[in-house]
Amino acid sequence: MSLKVNSKIPAAFYVHAALFDCDGTLVNSTGAISEFWREFAKTRPHVDAEEIIKTSHGCRTYDVIAKWSPDDAEEKQVSEWEGSIPDSFGQYAKPIPGAVELVRKFDEISRTQTDNKHQRWAIITSGTLPLASKWLKLLELEKPECFITAERVSSGKPDPQGYLTARRDLGYDAPHARVVVFEDAPAGIKAGKDAGAIIVGICSTYDAEKVKSSGADIAVQDLSSFEIEGYNAATDEFKVVVKDYLYAKEEFTTRRKSIVEGLA
Numbered sequence: 057m058s059l060k061v062n063s064k065i066p067a068a069f070y071v072h073a074a075l076f077d078c079d080g081t082l083v084n085s086t087g088a089i090s091e092f093w094r095e096f097a098k099t100r101p102h103v104d105a106e107e108i109i110k111t112s113h114g115c116r117t118y119d120v121i122a123k124w125s126p127d128d129a130e131e132k133q134v135s136e137w138e139g140s141i142p143d144s145f146g147q148y149a150k151p152i153p154g155a156v157e158l159v160r161k162f163d164e165i166s167r168t169q170t171d172n173k174h175q176r177w178a179i180i181t182s183g184t185l186p187l188a189s190k191w192l193k194l195l196e197l198e199k200p201e202c203f204i205t206a207e208r209v210s211s212g213k214p215d216p217q218g219y220l221t222a223r224r225d226l227g228y229d230a231p232h233a234r235v236v237v238f239e240d241a242p243a244g245i246k247a248g249k250d251a252g253a254i255i256v257g258i259c260s261t262y263d264a265e266k267v268k269s270s271g272a273d274i275a276v277q278d279l280s281s282f283e284i285e286g287y288n289a290a291t292d293e294f295k296v297v298v299k300d301y302l303y304a305k306e307e308f309t310t311r312r313k314s315i316v317e318g319l320a
Contacts, residue, residue, distance in 0.1 A: 114241025
């Protein structure tokens with residue numbers, strides 16, 4: 057049974073930092089990436105482009121090529137291919153609704169209301185630096201201080217290495233620190249979960265049932281109904297509210313009295 061949007065009881069959570077995937081989370085690049093794989097497979101009969109499109113979203117391109125076409129698995133070449141995707145197929149990509157606004161709000165509060173003025177958000181993507189940088193340019197977003205791309209990890213998603221690295225770089229790797237991961241793919245959701253994060257699953261690539269069963273704590277169609285209602289300097293926490301969601305665990309629809317009463 058499909059999940060329906062719930063807009064009656066807002067879901068809310070409190071976090072010290074936000075970690076964003078890129079493809080499928082900030083930008084809907086599925087069409088562009090799909091066209092790349094179809095073009096790649098035209099001269100490689102051993103490569104099944106449609107199977108790759110169905111199964112590899114959220115994984116590093118290098119890892120996928122190493123599996124399907126090992127002779128092409130050369131890091132510099134793969135990086136160049138990826139970097140060409142926005143130029144060749146960018147017309148198939150578009151921003152995820154609400155994503156740019158939410159990132160900018162985290163950035164604004166980080167720079168104006170926190171003690172050290174350091175960013176409390178990061179991007180962790182399976183894409184290479186050339187690819188991710190061009191998507192950010194398309195979105196008119198500046199590169200964050202913490203920008204984890206495929207080149208920075210030895211093990212890609214679903215391994216949690218990228219998200220654990222971001223937690224450490226931002227200074228929120230302690231067990232009690234609360235971070236949220238925004239993801240769309242099962243591989244990324246698992247990586248975020250294994251990094252100890254709250255998971256917001258965006259149903260841009262997979263349906264809500266798949267996102268939920270992969271481990272998302274909250275499942276949404278996009279990021280358009282998210283609001284940062286406040287930042288508590290005493291606890292160094294953002295209060296994030298989402299009004300429209302497809303699924304949310306009960307703990308995120310129950311008020312946390314100690315914080316709410318403290319702000320009342």
